[in-house]
Amino acid sequence: MNTELLTLLRSVDTPTVCNAIEVVEGKRGFDRFTRGTVLCSDPAAGAIVGYARTAKIAALAPPTEAPDVIRARRMAYYRHMSEGPRPAIAVVEDLDGADAIGAFWGEINTTVHKGLGLSGALTNGVMRDLGDLPDGFPVIAGSVGPSHGFVHVREVGTPVTVFGLEIADGDLVHADRHGAVVIPTDYIAEMEQAVRKLLDTERLILEPARAEGFDFTAFEAAWAAFEAART
Structure with a gap:
């Protein structure tokens, strides 16, 4: 992944990436995204x-x-997190599921992961120490809680399921306060053009809608241009 694409992907939200993947595919129906509501330690x-x-x-x-x-x-877990291609995201499945109580993601662990060169964490588990987490390391989690419980590592480097999304070690993930999506390897080369096309197309409806004097006539014209650009 080149620097230009990485910068672009970081500048857009996860819904935009979902839509851009549909631009690559030329149809709706892509479904490698999370289900349900997530919590983000730093939505901004x-x-x-x-x-x-x-x-x-x-x-x-x-x-x-x-x-x-x-x-x-x-x-072995921390060694694994320290290795591999960058940028990287820790994607950790809590096997306790909806009953999860162990806040693996607190001030110490997030600081360690950031120091090891990771960009953030995605987990269906628990986070804590919300006022003390390091800047530049968002945690997207399933819940907030006070205790680490008996937290321990069960598996390292195996496929995981987080919020209904299956993620393999090495998958390219885009995540924010909306959830996460896996960008298929075969699509990476096309993503920059797809995102830019999507943004240009959305401007055809967004700019008129934000302008003074917008009415149904203006909407009808803008929507026609929008629809033509999407096909």
Whole structure:
């Protein structure tokens, strides 16, 4: 992914990326996006864009494996997060699902991940320390809670499911306060042109709608131009 595309993707929201993917496909129906409502630690931070570094955690009950196994897996987790292509996003599935209570994403862990070069985190799990999280590292999570519970790493680098979206290690993810979307590898080369075409097309309706004197006649003309540009 070149610098120009990365800058462009960071400048637009996730709904725009969903629409741009449909521009690439030439039809509606793309469905590799999250379901349900997410929470964002910093809604004003804008989008996070990067290659997924995946893992699975759990926190409701203490781990049943030996402590040295748990410690070794946690270190393997951080090694995995420190490696791989950049930009990168930590994508972590909490296996406790709707019952998740373990706030893996607090001040210390987010600061460590930012220091390791990641751009943010996407999780169906829990975040905390909202006033103390580092700038420039948005966390998109399923809930907010006070405790880390018995949080421990279960798997590293395996496919995960977060808000109904299956994400493999290395997938290109775009995420913000709306949710997340996976950009298919085959589409990456076309995304810059698709996003720019989409933005240009939307201006055909948005600029008249924001102008003084906008009425149905102006809308009808603008919508005709908008529809013609989309086909």
